[in-house]
Amino acid sequence: MTTLPPKQTRFDFLPDNFQVQLNRFVTEQITRSWVLTLWLILLTVFTLNVIVNRLQAAPVSTIVVLVVWLVTVALVAVNELRHKHNALSLWLKNNMYNNLTNVQISVLIVLGLIAAVIGFYRYAWVNASFVSVPAADYRAELASVTSDEYCFTMGGVDTAVSPTTIINDPTSRCFPTADLTTDLSGVAVGQAAASFCFDSRPSDPENGITCFASTAENPNFFTVEREFTGANWGAVEANLTTLMIFRFNRNETWRIWAVIILLGVLLVPTMFVYRDSYKNKRGRRLMTILWLASPILIYLFLRGVDPVPFEVDGPGSVISGIWNEMFAWTSPLQELTDAGLITVVNGRPFLRGDGGILSPISFWARLRATFTGNQDLLGIVGLVLFGSLTWLINRRYPPREREGELAIFGRAVLRFLLIVTAVLAIFAVFDVLSMIIGSFSYTRELIVNGQPTAVTQPIFSSIDPDVNWGGFLLTVIITIFAIVVSFPIGLVLALGRRSQVRGIPAWLTYGVALVIAIWGFTQSTPDLIAAARNDIELVLAYWPILVLVLAYAFQRAFNGNVVAAFSTLYIEFVRGVPLITVLFGAKILFPILLPPRTEILDSWRILWAFALFSAAYLAENVRGGLQAIPKGQYEAADSLGFSAYQKYRLIILPQALRVVIPAIVGQFIGLFKDTSLVAIVGLFDVLGVANAIAAQEDWLGVRREPYIFLAVLYFIGSAVMTSYSRYLEKRTGLGER
């Protein structure tokens, strides 16, 4: 017969060595070192302080948190003693209650988070105002006055229609007379310039203190002044369109929608067609062509073309015409307007026609204008000439495997001439295309001299980017342009920096440098020494030495390789200056560096500044990827007879770019955020528009809510790009081998 062990105490779920475990716990967690004990004491005092504070400030939530905390701590402690955790207590033990310090820090953090969340909830929802009428335009009409309350019908005023008509849906709001905070004993309501305030805070958290003030002109309509205790989301709602597209012509927003639809239509098959590289070859080719053609359409939608590309009255000679058209970038619109062919209404050009005002010029007149004495004509003529010559010669003397050197040279020359004239002919094609595109027009209504008039406007009529591109539209345009343009440039720069081509031979470099130095020493230095006014100019007079030093450095560092030298210097220079300097320089220096009276639109300058800036950073990232490829890959490709283009396109770049996808996408996210800098150089991206909104009379000083909205917008954009990066990494198998 076995005797059962004596009945345990009621703590029989605790193990036998409970005392030992407790001692060990105390020694390890509390008394291990006096520093630890001191720290725990201070922390406990602080925690108790905070708890007492929060109990006074927000008793309900604090008690809930405390109860949950104590229960979970007890649960974890008991399970720890039993050596039997369930999932919850195990997670808690490992993540929040690791040691005594963490136990208290956890509860402190939770209390802090609850306080922050409650505060933010009150600010952003409970006390927030969603009225999208600016405070100055919020009007009220006194509907009735009784002994108990004053009732108003409130709404907004469309000042464009009339300064007094309340057009929004009038909501009725009544204030108890008891809440009146001004003394109206001597004032008759409705009397001119009456003003009174109600403390509506308890019953009207949206409006807080509401004061009404009428004016002598409109004694029955009161301007409402509101005090916002919470967020003014109405400001964001009212200005949403402005934030998105700023000054874009509201009549032509269909262009933006067209671009969005175009991109959507192209994106959907892209997700499927590019997935597997071993099938769908024709589909991929089609999609690639469509994507390459899409910038043209997007350009037409967002920028448009001038209806008549070049001047109508041709210049005297073809050659001067060629020269003028190639290197004169003045706006042809001014000349057309001077010639009386275009009229400008509200800043937009419209064609005057043969048949009268505001109708399109006939197709043939414009075609003639396009081809009057400029490089279009030369291009087309040359293309036809050399093209037919090439075809004839190739028919008569087809290329053979062994030919004389003269024949090879002749074919090369012919090919060169063909390419040159083809390039010129491209201008012609562009001109004709833009002229044709300008022929498609539609009729819409414009206000001309105060009268609504029907005008015919080309569908892709030109828009002035400096004025019309703004807000989030500008941000997206800059980002996409910079990403798309900087990628090939950066690639070329990275490849150029690592290029091993044979450089200029040393004898040539030193010879030229020596010649320049000797010329300088004999011709220039004596004059400069004589004219030197201070020590610095004296030193600068010996500039030929600098030429020799530069030649030596060039040979030594780059082995005469001009490509590598140029790429390296460009990258290091652009990476060394801040972006704001580059933008500033682009804005101010561009007009000085180009011939007088040339105009480049501000928007183009900034776009190219971003693209060139980003290209340098991209080049460094790609260079890192190229360095990560083992040399064996290059050697294997060379041994298999790949040409340079094939080697890079098929072997090297796929591996290199895959490795640096995170860095490249990080760079693009940085670019997306850096578009905000154009606010400092005077363009209005979404941040600039937010600042402009806060400067308006209606929304004076309202910055917080637009900034919060912008933060959310940028956050979403960055999150989208980051998730795309992760998708790319997974698809290309980054890190799997």
Next chain:
Amino acid sequence: MSDIPNPPLRRGNERIPPWRDGRIIGVLLQIVFVVLFVLSLSWIFTNIGNNLDALGEGQFSCKEGGSSYRCAFDFLSIDAQFPIGESVISYDPNTDSFWRAIGIGVLNTAKVAVYGIILTTILGTITGIARLSSNWLVSNIAKWYIDLMRNTPLLLQLFFLYFVIFLVSLPSVNAVEPLLGLPIYVSQRGANYPSLVPMASFATWFAFIVLGLVQAQLLWVILGRREEQTGQTSNRALWAIVSFFVVVVIGWFIAGNNSNTEAALVSRASRIREFGDIAALVERNLGISDVGDIEAALANGTLTQEAVEEAAVSVCAINESASEINLTAQLGAANVPFTITRSDRPDQAIATYAEGGCDIFVADRATLAAERDLLENSADQLIVPLPETPVRLSVPRLEGFNFVGGGRLTLEFSAILLGLVLYTGAFVAEIVRAGILSVSKGQTEAARALGLSETQRLRLIVMPQALRVIIPPLTSQYLNLTKNSSLAAAVLFPDLYRTINTIINQSGRAIQPIIIMALIYLSISLLISFFLNWYNQKIALVER
């Protein structure tokens, strides 16, 4: 086998004709590229010349008249004539040149960069380690902070910080409360905090500090040798620190007592012969025995406020001089009521004193002697010595609408510093995290197996390996911080970019200031890059 009919006869080693030899064409193309580059440069310079001719001759006017390209930078010697919000060195718009303004811009940028780098490193390290904490809440809060900072633009954060938080939420100067009970006042005028002001005896004390450091180092080395020889711990850290402090304290008293620079100019009639007599003077005037009783006397009505103000000692001092801070600190510590008249220059102060505007004129002995001799009744004037200590604590007080004394952080500087540190700290946190994670877990396990404590494990095993991975991207973040400091223009802090902008507007020349700005930023970046490369080479792992 081969199916080429009649393979053509070839001479061996046929030379490729030069006109289609790829190598020669490559070199020729490079030469053509260089020539085109030089031509386009000259075209650009021609355009610059034409455009500037259109702007007029003023662009390159020389100091001595005439105009030529050599005088491109002469205009920078003209007086600047525009104010700069804050500067590390003195600046007078009416007499200082544009060069000095540029120098101030550079110094301001450097100030932001230096403080920013130090604070970013601290914040980034703490956040990175928090991100690796085993506490889920701490780790996630760090993650949210990092994500928020990295996904919103820096300019947006700066605007938010400056326009929404600083300018709106900070109390006005009159309504500001001391922070946490300390005399730190954060208001719309900036943050005023107590600062230490060195007195004339600081140099002597500094010598003692250096001496203390040297002997602490000697003690450290000697005790270290003894540790190695005998194998017993010698608590050398404690000895070194204690001895350092002993030397410093001795030096404090010696420097303070042996210094004879601070003095006050009083009339013989005031019967002040030393510092203690000032309190005695007030006590005599008020009829009480101890200036400490003034508070109690005011409370129970024995004295009126007007009587106290009447009896208060009036002091003349030079604005923001060390002597003023010395005396006011001592008078404040001694509870002596006083009023103070500040002048900008010694001759103004002595004029006030001569008119009887104040009882005491405090300055350093040399100034006092020089000014006393200019007085008519100089025989009646005494110079009494004042005690001093090597440094004095200068506490900000509200007088009128401004804070006097103490150090001041302007709102703009705080905004740009805080914005930059918060933003770059997030990136540094990710770098630190990646660095610490890059040390393989086996290292930690081995350290624990060998019985190393946590501190030893971190200091000796993890950090050296982690630092190798951390330092290169960290330095590029420092570079980013320096370049992002140019955004200070958005919060109206006068850094280099903003100063150059103002110079362009004021002087009408665009090219020269932009060239200077680009060169300065380039030099700073290249400097930091060189340091990075040198450090990288030094700690690089030597591979097989």
